[in-house]
Amino acid sequence: MRIALDAMGGDFAPEAIVKGAVMAAHELKNDEVILLIGKEDIIHSLLKENGYTGSNISVMHAPQVIEMGEHPTKALTQKPESSIAIGYGLLKAQKADAFCSAGNTGAMLVGAMFSVKATEGVLRPSIASFVPKLSGGFGVMLDVGANADCKPEVLEQFGELGSIYAKYVLDIQNPKVGLMNLGEEEGKGTVNTQAAHQRLKVNKDINFIGNIEGRDLFNDKADVIVCDGYTGNIILKMAESLYEILHEKGMTDPFFEKFNYEAAGGSPILGINGNAVIGHGVSSPRAVCNMVLQAQKMAASKLSERFKKNFSS
Amino acid sequence: MRIALDAMGGDFAPEAIVKGAVMAAHELKNDEVILLIGKEDIIHSLLKENGYTGSNISVMHAPQVIEMGEHPTKALTQKPESSIAIGYGLLKAQKADAFCSAGNTGAMLVGAMFSVKATEGVLRPSIASFVPKLSGGFGVMLDVGANADCKPEVLEQFGELGSIYAKYVLDIQNPKVGLMNLGEEEGKGTVNTQAAHQRLKVNKDINFIGNIEGRDLFNDKADVIVCDGYTGNIILKMAESLYEILHEKGMTDPFFEKFNYEAAGGSPILGINGNAVIGHGVSSPRAVCNMVLQAQKMAASKLSERFKKNFSS
Known part of the structure; x- marks a missing residue:
């Protein structure tokens, strides 16, 4: 299982995100991997700083970042190499089983609708x-x-x-x-x-x-x-x-x-073709850790497939 | 100034109401009177029980009571001699400067609309x-x-x-x-x-x-x-x-x-031609006292006249 995590999203990113990922990594099984998306040199140096040498975290480079105040649709169009765009790309291509970010909430929502899209039959996905x-x-x-x-x-x-x-x-x-x-x-x-x-x-x-x-x-x-x-x-x-x-x-x-x-770490988006969680802008490492574990549970329980099944009948 | 008070409305009426009236009476000026509306024999005996002999409380008989669960419009039509109907009658005739009750909320609202009515120009009175x-x-x-x-x-x-x-x-x-x-x-x-x-x-x-x-x-x-x-x-x-x-x-x-x-005692109805306060069903004597004092303040500040002036211009 691969859980994509936006390393650049949130008021205390990337430090708090990487720290939270390291905390979560210790809770994961061997075959569960956190895919940290963002500026790879910074992420690698933060992983080193946090003393992480395990195999539950891998890094994927994303040169662009959507800032908290940016207009969601515009930002996603203009920044196809942003961590949020790449995260949803992975989710859509089923190269990730879940995606979470404490970044721009609007971009997370719009990104979901543009990439994996609403579950067929669902009128309005919900947070x-x-x-x-x-x-x-x-x-x-x-x-x-x-x-x-x-x-x-x-x-x-x-x-x-x-x-x-x-x-x-x-x-x-x-x-x-x-x-x-x-x-x-x-x-x-x-x-x-x-x-x-x-x-x-x-x-x-x-x-x-x-x-x-x-x-x-x-x-x-x-x-x-x-x-x-x-x-x-x-x-x-x-x-x-x-x-x-x-x-x-x-x-x-x-x-x-x-x-x-x-305690919960983030708010899930329900009714889309993928498992996505939006974290609070001020997310601390503990919050990020819990957000990742929530995403892991959503993926493990095949949540988005259950939505699909429910609304196709 | 005369503040009409429904002695029969509320889960703990008439005991809690009369007790609350006695508490409030001690805070009033000489020319301010609480008009307790309800079954007069019961009210008189409760006033005696509470040792009240002052001149800030008078009693007005109302043989009927609208119960908490009754349908407001039906109850008001069928019980013209109820404490709520009589209270609003006094308010309309300007024989009371304010009216309050911890009784049936719906009847208090409907009663306001039937008797004193909404301030001219006010689309919807509000609690x-x-x-x-x-x-x-x-x-x-x-x-x-x-x-x-x-x-x-x-x-x-x-x-x-x-x-x-x-x-x-x-x-x-x-x-x-x-x-x-x-x-x-x-x-x-x-x-x-x-x-x-x-x-x-x-x-x-x-x-x-x-x-x-x-x-x-x-x-x-x-x-x-x-x-x-x-x-x-x-x-x-x-x-x-x-x-x-x-x-x-x-x-x-x-x-x-x-x-x-x-602490507040009750919720005022705003936007009607009179000063009315609705108390909580479970009103204690302390709550009733504060509801009366709130009604007193509304009357003293000529609230309903101010509504009239505001919406006529």
């Missing part, structure tokens, strides 16, 4: 995020920002995409799907969520448990939380800021520690 | 909620559930309604209005929030500072947070649940203590 549960473990929420507006049929598909992810990557049997709403009752919500509720209710591929509310985010009502990207993004950023506030106040607790983005 | 700020004090967020879907022109008006509330009740000079969104940049968001941004930007009656994100809820970027009722409701319930989680874990802090609904 998912982990939701820590009070009882332990994580749930998954989608979308968290790729699609601000979502039609009911798109929200319905998020239920399927999230269920597949929860089942095969989070190891949750028969994951419970909840629709984020302003009330539990079926008739509550926006015109869109009301219509989505009706679609989710009759979808036989998922275990829909109905509407959930903002107070249910961290309890066990739902493993898969379905919402549009506008709502998911607000929830995610609010949770992140609360983690920071608690941290600054010196209030620590194992549950709230799971709010730390480092 | 607002307090947002504790890290730097101290509170901001105000609206809508938090009265209107799931909100057109851009409705969101624009929320900016005005919230500004008036922030200025006259929260004593914030030139309150900063922020539009809750998934990114700071002007072009970000849903079709609706993008259009609302353009309207808010050119509205000369408010101090619009642009988009804010989920992470800005508790910082000083905005005093007035504008969003649709679906989003506001999710944010509010998520914050409430986090307060409960912290509480259960024994993690206390003055900032998070302000998440307690008791």
Whole structure:
């Protein structure tokens, strides 16, 4: 298995990325390789600095870098030799089983749509995020920002995409799907969520448990939380800021520690023909390590093939 | 000044309500009276039990009660002698300067629309909620559930309604209005929030500072947070649940203590011809006391008249 990793993406790249790769390498099996993509001289010297001499990391040269502030589509067109373009090229050619980057989020999304493309039948691929549960473990929420507006049929598909992810990557049997709403009752919500509720209710591929509310985010009502990207993004950023506030106040607790983005490492893109994970811009080595391990698990569970199978039927 | 208070509304009514009224009565001036509406024999005996003999509370009999689970419109039609119907009757006849209840939220909303009605020019009255700020004090967020879907022109008006509330009740000079969104940049968001941004930007009656994100809820970027009722409701319930989680874990802090609904006591209805506050169903005496004091402040600052003046021009 080969996991491509953008060595140049992220606020602390390439140092933090290479460090994170070395951490992850120690967790991999013999036949699992991290393919570090970026300026090879810099990467080699950083690997040396970190004392890595193992065989779980190899390096692929990419002379160009897409910076954090660049316009995604323009940057991808103008920089075909960038680490993100090359990473997706490898994913498309099946020379990598997964690709992850803590770089330009927009470029990671656009790159996915341009190269491996959406799974046939999937209306809108989605970025998912982990939701820590009070009882332990994580749930998954989608979308968290790729699609601000979502039609009911798109929200319905998020239920399927999230269920597949929860089942095969989070190891949750028969994951419970909840629709984020302003009330539990079926008739509550926006015109869109009301219509989505009706679609989710009759979808036989998922275990829909109905509407959930903002107070249910961290309890066990739902493993898969379905919402549009506008709502998911607000929830995610609010949770992140609360983690920071608690941290600054010196209030620590194992549950709230799971709010730390480092725990999951990155947000998977669901509903594309490949396994891709987007890391946080400020990714630390620990976050990069966890992002790689998440990508490894997605690849090992053949996630993108499962999407394909689900939506082709 | 007369503040009407529904003695029968709320999970712990009438005991908690009467207790809360007695607490509030001690804070009022000589000419400020709480009008307790409900079954008078019960109220009188509870006032006696609580040892209240002052002149800041009077009682008005209401033989009927709208229960928490009743259908709002049906209940109001079938129970004209209920405490909520009588309370709004007093507000409409200007025999009360404010009305508050911890009872059936739907009936409180529908009652407002049937009796005092929306301020002329206001498309959709809104329920607002307090947002504790890290730097101290509170901001105000609206809508938090009265209107799931909100057109851009409705969101624009929320900016005005919230500004008036922030200025006259929260004593914030030139309150900063922020539009809750998934990114700071002007072009970000849903079709609706993008259009609302353009309207808010050119509205000369408010101090619009642009988009804010989920992470800005508790910082000083905005005093007035504008969003649709679906989003506001999710944010509010998520914050409430986090307060409960912290509480259960024994993690206390003055900032998070302000998440307690008791601190504000209730959510004002903004954009109607009268001052009305809806309390939490589980309202404790402390919450009821603060709800009455909030209603007192709304009445003292002539809030509903200010709405009228703003939207008539």
